[in-house]
Amino acid sequence: AQKVTQAQTEISVVEKEDVTLDCVYETRDTTYYLFWYKQPPSGELVFLIRRNSFDEQNEISGRYSWNFQKSTSSFNFTITASQVVDSAVYFCALTKGGSSNTGKLIFGQGTTLQVKP
């Protein structure tokens, strides 16, 4: 069975602090894909990144960076120099690869990030 765990329910930081959101996943599939989505207070789900299981290179996009480590089944997300606009709920998600995949996303419980001015 597949599972995504985001152990941090809520994180509160002061603007300009760096913050890391943890994501640990479980899967028996050798091919799978990991995602991060942001849910701002307005409620929509906004795609941030996709990673496949064969690509362990870390990725940086502006103030955002992602650390994928298969050895620890983790896909952590770091925001550098956080801003108030980063305040949102962040979800990590997993889908399996291969011919049996239907695109079903398994979401973690989400981490609520509050960035205070």
Next chain:
Amino acid sequence: EPEVTQTPSHQVTQMGQEVILRCVPISNHLYFYWYRQILGQKVEFLVSFYNNEISEKSEIFDDQFSVERPDGSNFTLKIRSTKLEDSAMYFCASSDRDLYNEQFFGPGTRLTVL
């Protein structure tokens, strides 16, 4: 930029009533999904739909639920006899011909069952 749209934004209904939630996915997308999020909780998969049929459904998606793509643009979720526990935000999503690409989510329909 193309986007997924959903109507209505908020639906209030009485327990036992039927509701239809409507979605217009992005026009060239091939895969369609419904998810739900009970207030303050995680997003849960309900159903995936491809080539005019259900490709996977969750345990939540019981006989009270159905989906349909009645024409080339709309994708609907019907709940035949709503229960109090169906109260949630329902999200429609779609993705293009690469199944592993990002899913684009609509803004959601908040369903309140009284």
